[in-house]
Amino acid sequence: MISTSKLKSVDFYRKIPRDLTEASLAGAGLSIIAALSMMFLFGMELSSYLSVNTSTSVIVDKSSDGEFLRIDFNISFPALSCEFASVDVSDILGTNRLNITKTVRKFSIDPNLKATGSEFHSGPIPRLNNHGDDIEEEYGDGSILLTASSFEKFSHQHAILVVNFYAPWCYWSNRLKPSWEKAARTMRERYDPEMDGRILIARVDCTVEGDLCRRHHIQGYPSIRVFRKGSDIRDNHGHHDHESYYGERDTQSLVSAMEALVASIPRQPHMLAVEDKSNQSANPAKRPAPLTSGCRVEGFVRVKKVPGNLVVSAHSGAHSFDPSQINVSHVISRFTFGKHLSERMQTEVKRLTPYVGGSHDRLAGQSYVTSREDIDANVTIEHYLQVVKTEIISRSSSKEFKLLEEYEYTAHSSLVHSLYIPVAKFHFEPSPMQVLVTEVPKSFSHFITNVCAIIGGVFTVAGILDAVLHNTIRLVKKVELGKHM
Structure with missing residues (x-):
């Protein structure tokens, strides 16, 4: 065995007696x-x-989500009707998708941006085959010309009031005029307004009765509205509850649609109309008209990772629009790219990279409102967005795993005077590079x-x-x- 004295000889820390120290x-x-x-x-x-230590590098984008990019948005338009509000997507590769409805929802809103009811189910506007009768013969006025003062009187005298809101300069209004007047004469012969009283066919010139048309939220011409006595005005801040007709516009189709309206009403003069819900839902040519002139558009679209545009505008293949009456002022509640992050993931992002995440939704809470002078000048509001992907990698011991992906963007906005119908345009340009943030633990x-x-x-x-x-x-x-x- 090793003796104690030999073991002490390997002591690195030899002690000096305390008596010898001072x-x-x-x-x-x-x-x-x-x-x-x-x-x-x-x-x-x-x-x-x-503390968390990270290293940052820039590499070529190798996204796991493939060649597509998701865009989530929630935008309120105080002066754009849900009836014609359309979300369109296009890109430099030639993709052009109009009036996307599958992943987009619309809600009528008041001037305070509050929803006035449930979701507005406008659906795609049908592509019409017949915009009117191709006739050369002379035709007279069969419908009644209404003004702001006479509108309320006639709407309370007849169970059904069908009104054509038109503009004399509108091509589609002029195409409709012969068949509309012929259908009005036919209905007057079958259902005399004085003797029967169940239906009246009328028209309103929106270039003359501008206030009346704005009160009924008319933005496209011609707009055919069906008013029902007794249900056209609810006790809900004076909102009108009626329908818009989107069916074929030849005389026979118009007469058939009007006959269907009369069929649900008992033959008694000035009888209040009773809505036939089954008939409304089964007829795709008629849909509820918007309650207000404002619309909130929300949802998402998937686009290719190439420069492109997301456009919100008034769109229809069978209506004309007066550019001076279209106002695309809007308030953005959300406009983000990529997958939605949960609260836990957002907290983890802040922990790993406190400087990341402040620019993933730069447009949130921003308002873009045009003045009356700008509206008359046909102003388009454009947003130019440059999108960069940030990928965060968290390392634990020797293991490496991807934590999350986040898209950030810069935003530059401007008001552009246009010769065409004003739109709200979001031009996005994804970067081919991505920022890679890697956690480096000690x-x-x-x-x-x-x-x-x-x-x-x-x-x-x-x-x-x-x-x-x-x-x-x-x-x-x-x-x-x-x-x-």
Whole structure:
């Protein structure tokens, strides 16, 4: 067995007897300073060890979501009717999708951007085959011309009031006019307004009765509306509850649609109309008219990862629009790219990269409102968005896994005067590069090594300072003794 004396011989830390050592006031001061320095440096090293360290690089986009990019949006248009509000998508590869409805929802809103009812189910506007009768013969006026003062009187006199809101300059209104007047004469012969009283066919010139047309939220011409006595005005802030007709516009189709309206009403003069819900739902040519002139458009679209446009505008293949009456002022509640992040994932993003996430929705809460002068000048509101993907990688020991993907963008907006119908255009340009943020955690062994270096280094430096200070004091004392001798 190894003796105790031989074991002691390998002691690196041989002890000096306490009786041979001498304590000094300067050494005590240095010891206190050294201890405080050790505690401070240890705290700094512990904070560095517990903090998140990342490295950032720029690489070619290698997205796992393929060649498509999701765009989520929630935009309120105080002056654009849900009846014609259309979301269109196009890109530089030639993709052109009009009036997307499958993933887009629309809600009528009041001037305060509050929804006035349930979702507005406009559906796609049918592509008409017959916009009117191709006749050369002379035709007279069969419908009644209504004004702002006579509209209310006639709407309360007849169970059904069918009104053609038109503009004389509109091509589609002029195409409709012969068949409309012929259908009106036919219905007048079958259902005399004085003797029967169940239906009246009328027309309103929106270039003359502008206030009346705005009150009924007319933005496209011609707009055919069906008013039912007794149900056309609810006790709901004066909102009108009626239908819009989108069916064929030849005389026979118009007469058939009007006959269907009359069929649900008993043959008694001035009888209140009773709505036939089954008939409404089964007839795709008639849909509810918008309750207000505002619309909130929300949902998402999937686009290719190439420069393109998302456009919200008034659109119809069978109506004309007066550009001076179209106002695309809007308030953006959300406009984001990529997958929606949960609250837990957003918290993790902030922990790993506090500087990331502040620009993933730069347009949120922004308002773009045009003045009356701008509206008359046909103003299109454009947003130019440059999109960059950020991918965050979290490392745990030797394992590596992807934590999340986030898209950030810069936004530049402007008002552009246009010769055409004003639109709200979002031009997006995805970057072919992506930002890669990788977490780089410190190892525990590195932390222990640094702690030992701190303790040993401070102790050694303090010892050197103490030796220098002690020898300096001894030298000074010797010099003073030499002078006195």
